[in-house]
Structure formats: structure tokens, C-alpha cells
Amino acid sequence: DIQMTQSPSSLSASVGDTVAITCRATQDIYMFLNWYQQRPGKAPRLLIYAAASLRSGVPSRFSGHASATGFTLTINTLQPEDFATYYCQQTYSVPPTFGQGTTVE
Amino acid sequence: EVQLLESGGGLVQPGGSMRLSCAASGFNFNNYAMTWVRQAPGKGLEWVSTISGGGGETFYADSVKGRFTVSRDRSSSTQYLQMTSLTTEDTAVYFCAKEAYSDFRTGQLYTRITEWGQGTRVTVSS
Numbered sequence: 001d002i003q004m005t006q007s008p009s010s011l012s013a014s015v016g017d018t019v020a021i022t023c024r025a026t027q028d029i030y031m032f033l034n035w036y037q038q039r040p041g042k043a044p045r046l047l048i049y050a051a052a053s054l055r056s057g058v059p060s061r062f063s064g065h066a067s068a069t070g071f072t073l074t075i076n077t078l079q080p081e082d083f084a085t086y087y088c089q090q091t092y093s094v095p096p097t098f099g100q101g102t103t104v105e
Numbered sequence: 106e107v108q109l110l111e112s113g114g115g116l117v118q119p120g121g122s123m124r125l126s127c128a129a130s131g132f133n134f135n136n137y138a139m140t141w142v143r144q145a146p147g148k149g150l151e152w153v154s155t156i157s158g159g160g161g162e163t164f165y166a167d168s169v170k171g172r173f174t175v176s177r178d179r180s181s182s183t184q185y186l187q188m189t190s191l192t193t194e195d196t197a198v199y200f201c202a203k204e205a206y207s208d209f210r211t212g213q214l215y216t217r218i219t220e221w222g223q224g225t226r227v228t229v230s231s
Contacts, residue, residue, distance in 0.1 A: 001167075034217045036150075043200055043221035044142075044150065050215040087150055091216045094209075095166050098150040 002026055002090050006099035013104055017078045021102045023088035024070035032092035035064055035073045038101075039084045047086075048073060078104070107131040107220045109201045114225030121191050121229070127184040127201030127222060134182035135159070138204035140218060141175065141186050143197035143227075153199070154186065158207030168194070191229045198224040 003026040013019050023033065035048040046055045048064035051071055061076040075082055088099040113125040127139070141153040154175040155164045163175050174187040184201060201222040206214050 030212075032212060032215065036218070038150075043223055044218075045221065046217055046219055049205075049217040053215075055219075089150075089152075089217075092212045094164050094211050096152050096155075096211060096216070098152065101149045 001095055002029060002093060002097055004088055004090055004097050004099040006086075006088055006102045008102060009100065010103040010105060013078055013083075015078055015080055018074065018076050019078060019104060020075075021073045021086055021088075021104075022070050023073070023099050025090055025092075029090045029092035031066055032090055033064075033066070033071050034089045034091060035062075036087045036089065037082075037084050038087065039081075044087065075104070107203065109203060109220060109222035111199065111201045111222045111225035114199065114227045116228045116230060117191055118231050119192055119229055122187070122189045123191065123227060125186040125188070125199055125201075125225060125227070127186075129182045129184065129201075129203070132203070134177075135179050136207050138207060138209045138216075139175075139177060139184040140202040140204055141184075142200045142202055142218070142221075143195075144200070144224070145194075145197040148197075151197070155204065155209045156184065157209055162209065164209060188227075191227075193229050196227060196229045198226050200224045 031051040033051040036044040038044040051066040052064045065072045085103045110128045140155040156175045172190045202218040203220040
């Protein structure tokens with residue numbers, strides 16, 4: 001199985017900050033990488049798919065990037081509703097594994 | 106509007122069985138693969154199972170293979186997860202989810218979960 005590791009596990013930020021969350025896989029997953037946001041007590045929702053494609057309706061302050069060292073989710077100008085837990089998920093192979101999550105607090 | 110409504114959760118004893126249902130509406134159910142994802146208390150997301158839009162292909166996590174069975178009924182637009190031989194490790198909120206495509210072609214299609222239900226809680230305890 002492909003293991004996904006996110007860093008950091010949590011981060012402290014303020015409204016207006018720019019934050020970056022990284023996700024690395026134990027093998028090459030090309031661009032088969034999704035990002036989800038989960039607010040406390042709620043279901044997750046899709047933000048980014050194919051590593052860098054913004055899901056329709058998701059604010060443009062969210063962006064995804066792939067590089068040789070891994071994948072990054074960046075949130076520009078953090079808003080109050082962005083304080084949540086973020087998960088990456090690889091869909092290169094079954095099982096489609098999730099990272100352990102990064103909490104923005 | 107897409108809606109996914111889970112039901113069937115609750116308390117069950119170790120070794121017991123339970124069937125979860127997910128009633129879907131707001132989209133052509135037959136055209137999309139459906140997935141179950143679970144989340145143990147205070148933990149992260151764990152993919153459990155996916156069934157293709159036509160129902161002919163099913164996929165399972167190793168942790169549930171041989172104990173859980175996913176199915177779908179096109180006449181009622183409902184997805185099911187039959188769970189047997191439950192252990193305390195299966196305690197979690199189970200989310201029903203809609204995939205982006207009918208086929209679950211990891212590594213070929215940019216598959217992703219586009220819609221989620223609110224989840225149903227399963228507690229395995231004596």
C-alpha cells in the first residue's frame with residue numbers, strides 16, 4: 001500500500017496568514033492526489049483534485065502544487081472558516097490512502 | 106442538489122453484524138461509483154470500500170476484506186454496506202460518498218470523492 005505523510009500534523013495560524021501543508025507518498029503517484037477539508041463535526045469536502053485542479057465553487061485562495069519533493073496545499077489569506085483539518089489522498093492505486101491529516105488552528 | 110443520507114448505524118456487540126444504507130438523490134445514481142469511508146473517534150479518514158456505477162466491480166480495504174460486502178440497488182438509488190464479524194476496531198463514523206466517475210480506475214482516471222453524506226456512527230462494544 002502507498003503511505004501518505006502530511007506535514008506538519010498541526011499548525012497555528014491567524015486570519016490573513018498564508019499557510020502551506022505538504023504531503024509525500026512512499027512511491028511516485030504522478031498527479032493522482034486530492035485534498036479535502038474537514039471542519040469539526042462535519043463531513044469532508046473536496047478542494048483540489050489531480051494535484052492542482054481547483055474544484056468548482058472552492059475559493060481561489062486554495063491552491064495545489066506538485067513538485068519532485070511532494071505535494072503542497074496552500075491557503076492564501078486565511079479566513080475564519082478555513083480553520084479545519086486537511087487531508088491528502090492518493091488515487092494512483094488501490095487502496096486509495098489518506099494522509100493522517102493536518103489541523104489548522 | 107446531491108444528497109446522501111446514511112442510516113443503519115448504532116451499537117452492536119463484538120462479533121455481530123450490521124447493515125448500513127445510503128440513500129442517494131439529486132444525480133443519476135447508476136452513473137457513479139460509490140464509496141464508504143470511515144473515521145474512528147479522534148482519528149483520520151480511512152477508505153473502506155468502493156463499488157462501480159454498474160455494480161460489477163467492488164474494492165475493499167484489507168482491514169475489512171472478507172467481512173464487509175458493498176452492494177447497490179439501482180431501483181432505490183441506495184448503496185449498502187453489510188458488515189459482519191465486527192470488532193472494536195470497526196467503531197467509527199461511516200461516510201457514504203459519491204465518486205467522480207462510474208468506473209473506479211485508480212491510476213487512470215483522476216478519481217476523487219465529490220460528495221459526502223453526513224455519516225452514521227457505528228459503535229462496537231459489549
